[in-house]
Amino acid sequence: MITGAGGLLLHLSLVVGLSVLGAALFMALIQSRLLTWLDCFNVAAKQRFLWCIALFPYCVGLYAATLVLTPALTHEFLSVDHGHLHSFQGHFHWFSWQGAGVALLSAVAGWKLLTMLLRRSQQHHYLRTLLAFSEVDSTGCYRVESDIPNAFTLGFLNPKILISRALDRALTAVELDIVYRHELAHQRARDPLRLSLFGMLIAVFIPPARQELYAALELLIEQQADAQVASQFRDPSLVAATLVKVNRLALRYQRQRPDFSACGFCTTAIEARIQQLLGSDHGRAFPIPSFLLSSFALAAVGMYYANNLHHSIETLLHYHP
Numbered sequence: 108m109i110t111g112a113g114g115l116l117l118h119l120s121l122v123v124g125l126s127v128l129g130a131a132l133f134m135a136l137i138q139s140r141l142l143t144w145l146d147c148f149n150v151a152a153k154q155r156f157l158w159c160i161a162l163f164p165y166c167v168g169l170y171a172a173t174l175v176l177t178p179a180l181t182h183e184f185l186s187v188d189h190g191h192l193h194s195f196q197g198h199f200h201w202f203s204w205q206g207a208g209v210a211l212l213s214a215v216a217g218w219k220l221l222t223m224l225l226r227r228s229q230q231h232h233y234l235r236t237l238l239a240f241s242e243v244d245s246t247g248c249y250r251v252e253s254d255i256p257n258a259f260t261l262g263f264l265n266p267k268i269l270i271s272r273a274l275d276r277a278l279t280a281v282e283l284d285i286v287y288r289h290e291l292a293h294q295r296a297r298d299p300l301r302l303s304l305f306g307m308l309i310a311v312f313i314p315p316a317r318q319e320l321y322a323a324l325e326l327l328i329e330q331q332a333d334a335q336v337a338s339q340f341r342d343p344s345l346v347a348a349t350l351v352k353v354n355r356l357a358l359r360y361q362r363q364r365p366d367f368s369a370c371g372f373c374t375t376a377i378e379a380r381i382q383q384l385l386g387s388d389h390g391r392a393f394p395i396p397s398f399l400l401s402s403f404a405l406a407a408v409g410m411y412y413a414n415n416l417h418h419s420i421e422t423l424l425h426y427h428p
Contacts, residue, residue, distance in 0.1 A: 117209055119172055124212040126171035127311055130164035135316035142323060149390035150334065150383070154327050156393070157320060161308040219310050227303075234261050237269055248287060250275060256356040258286045259371035260293040263300040268293075277356055282349045285336055286372050292332040293370040302328065302370070326376050330383045337384055347384040350377055 134141075138160060145153050241249035248268045256274035260266050268290040275283060293299070305324050309317045333350070337343035350373070357373045 119176070121209050121212070122171050122174075123168040124216075125208065127164045127168040128212075130167035131311040131316075132313065134160055134163055135313050138316055138320065142319070147391055149392060150327050150330050152391060152393035154324065154331070157324050157327070158305070159398075160320065161305055164311055165308070223307060223310070230261070234267065237261070238267065241269065246287065248290075255360050256353065257371065257373065258290055258353070259369045260290045260299060261369040263297070263303060266294045266297060266299050274353065274356070278349070278352070281345070282352065285340070285346055285349045286353065288336045288339060289332050289372050290370070292335045293328070296328075296332075298328050298332070298370045322376075326379055328370060329376075330380055332370070333380055333384055343384045347381045350380060350384075 141156070141160065145156055148156065237251055238249060240253075241251045243249050248270055251269050251271045253271040254273050255271055256277050258268075258270040258274055260268050268287070270283075270286065270290070274286070278286065302321075302325065306321055309320050312320065333346060337346050340346060353373045354377050
């Protein structure tokens with residue numbers, strides 16, 4: 108049995124972990140409807156909503172932690188009875204479902220962290236290998252000695268643009284300029300870093316939901332870069348034609364881009380990207396006033412029922428030998 112602050116921290120970690128996983132499971136159950144509902148918004152608004160979905164479980168976990176640390180929130184604003192705090196200090200039993208839960212959550216979190224660190228190490232080694240077999244030109248773009256026609260941006264804090272020699276030989280000067288401008292947009296926005304951070308946040312989701320969310324953000328980032336390039340040309344259809352051409356060249360190879368948080372010019376979802384280029388992004392903007400109002404309303408409801416929620420958590424964590 109662990110007493111004092113140690114017991115409180117273990118109880119707190121259990122509450123936060125279960126809250127995060129529960130919220131992630133809830134979002135996974137409704138995310139298909141949410142993604143369908145997002146079709147009426149523009150690309151920028153969709154990206155913001157995806158980040159909100161990814162952050163939602165952690166907000167729920169933070170709120171649950173607040174209930175544990177400030178347990179007696181009553182109908183009066185932040186009226187705290189500090190005596191209730193001692194109910195969590197001192198009775199954490201390892202040989203109970205609470206102990207098994209903490210051990211399981213710690214093992215899962217450790218495995219996720221180890222996997223992410225391993226992937227980051229592999230990506231860093233992969234980038235160094237590519238740069239070793241590349242030559243940098245006057246624009247700062249790396250020309251990779253490869254027979255696979257491809258172009259992508261890789262790296263977190265200082266992303267690099269890499270274009271294969273095969274793609275360089277297959278495209279015209281105008282088409283190659285379109286590819287370079289597309290990757291330059293990724294580089295300036297540090298999109299590989301954004302994808303990596305998003306992937307870390309959604310690691311608590313179940314695999315199907317995690318893959319769907321990651322693919323959705325990846326597509327939106329590509330569409331955003333396409334739109335920036337199209338704005339620099341009078342004919343967006345030229346950008347769409349270049350996309351189709353590069354995709355046709357890359358489909359000859361099973362692996363079109365590295366299996367990392369990289370932003371490649373060619374993706375399998377070219378239909379949506381072409382529709383974005385040839386159409387117009389007149390979707391709704393992100394509803395900031397409505398979003399803030401809804402957030403404050405949910406916070407007010409949570410504050411109103413905070414005392415009952417705390418007692419529910421206290422009952423759940425109470426050890427019965």
